Amino acid sequence: MDRYKTHKFSVAPMMDWTDRHCRAFHRQLSQRALLYTEMVTTGAVIHGDREHLLGFSDFEHPVACQLGGSDPTAMARSAKIVAEFGYDEVNINVGCPSDRVQSGSFGACLMQEPELVADCVRAMKDAVSVPVTVKCRIGVDEQDPEIALDAMADAVVAAGVDALWVHARKAWLQGLSPKENRDIPPLDYDRVKRLKSRYPDLFIGLNGGLQTLDEAETHLQDLDGVMFGRAAYHTPEILGEVDRRIYGADGEDVSPWQAIRAYLPYIEDQLSKDVRLAHMTRHMLGLFHGRPGARSCRRILTVEATKPGAGTEIVEKALAAVSPVDECEDLSSIPAGHAA
Template identity: 80%
Template sequence: MNKYQEHKFAVAPMMEWTDRHCRAFHRQLTSRALLYTEMVTTGAVIHGDRDHLLGFSELEHPVACQLGGSDPKDMAASARIVADFGYDEVNINVGCPSDRVQSGRFGACLMQEPELVATCVSAMKDVVDIPVTVKCRIGVDDQDPEEALDRMADAVFGAGSDALWVHARKAWLKGLSPKENRDIPPLDYDRVVRLKSRFPDKFIGLNGGLQTLDTAEPYLDTLDGLMFGRTAYQMPQLLGQVDRRIYGIEANDVSPWHAVRTHMGYLEEQLGRGVKLAHMTRHMLGLFHGRPGARSWRRILTVDAIKPGAGLEVVERALAAVSPEIPSAEAAE
């Protein structure tokens, strides 16, 4: 079996959201999910502050770095740097539709250049031992999704890509903003299922609009992985069910309360390094979504975490504002 088959669930790369502090928090909720960085460009990796851009905590494993770029030499050089930092995977962004990405000739516009993406995959595979993967759309603008996605899959799998994660929407590079591109183009999960029928032995994962495990889990009957984005970030409590439901681990689900308590050590360590509390707690605001006290939790973290000298006492006070955890029957035994 392809070792990559272990990655049945992933949290998507999301700009300005999935930074190292977000990933460290998500890891308190699931031990197995694959966590992705924000996209980082090859120019930044090669010429920028690498420790700032690529640094991460050991507790984040398994963790993947997503690269934005299209020059095979730069992609290979960046992949080597990423591997040397200790990442478990390097991924090529072929899905982001922003203007900045288009002007740099990477992201979703590369759906029009599958051979170039394949060349990047090959160049990266030549210099690293970790998996090289691709995340793409089903097409852009007036492309036929049947032809466009097949061409991309043929090219990247032919070049040795270890996996293809597919955001099951088109991206409209002309006429829609990046935000609109996340919602307006219709989802077509069946297109991804049809792609899998062409590549039964390759890892193909589903991304785009997934909101609940109940509705997403059945796709694992035909596809290899599920990648949750905004829902995992805005309502992270669902991650507490992933180890049991997706990976079959015999353990109680991780409760929001438990996640906060186990995260305290990380928060304390980072505070000691000079990291501002708000830079970390901003990723925790949605943890108690739908529960009594959730509004107070968000308010305390939003208002008080930004104050000078804010420390763990702010998190303790926010946690105390949430209705107490009711132990499950299993936990009470």
């Protein structure tokens, strides 16, 4: 836990959302938050285009890669590839309930096979020196969460896991869609805190339904970390307060205007590599929520960024549609950040 204990706040792995462009943007808002990739399967890592799947920018650190799989040999081989790419952590997905994941016998269905997850942890620990972590549910289907979560924790702790992130909901493998599995099963934060009482020396982080940093600060009184998913994506301004409020960093919070200006060098670099502007600006749509001009900003980014040849002038136009909190603020004086 010693080398992991600094990761008090993380942004969850989210399919189709937390790609490298999203992480590059989120990093402009928080220097400290641990950022996760989308889940990548062992088959894709071993046989696919690794640079496309795993490539990331140095300034994204700390950044973790989440793997989907259940074969210890393939997981170890994939973990080694991930570590060689420079990731700070390798995480095992034991929480996704999608049909695709179930057909591959991994994700949330692994809650029913804690010893197999432990075998994966052991194999991966033997293969890499970076932390190996698990993200799981409190149970699936008719499992008793008191028994199921303890069984998973006992198995992976014995295997040497470095941290356990727990989505404090059951997953229903039949009858609920992945989206419904993120909302309908009731949250049970107390169950995760009881696990922490059993394992006071294990890093245990909480995921599921977290919306505000007030909530985060409350949960961090009992747990080691909090993981935000949709709240961080849809209202990314929250990330601009993380370094000060969660990590105690000096200085002012990062404003949306500062984050966008700091993101521009990255956008320009990616445009030079033939990446479409919309692939990068789609992650910015939640900025300025509730502010005057926010709707115009979203419309510009949604409509004009998709046009062939769209460049940073579209971002500047969108930015100009939103009035700063301080009307006297000179936006041109806001320096570009570390994304170059």
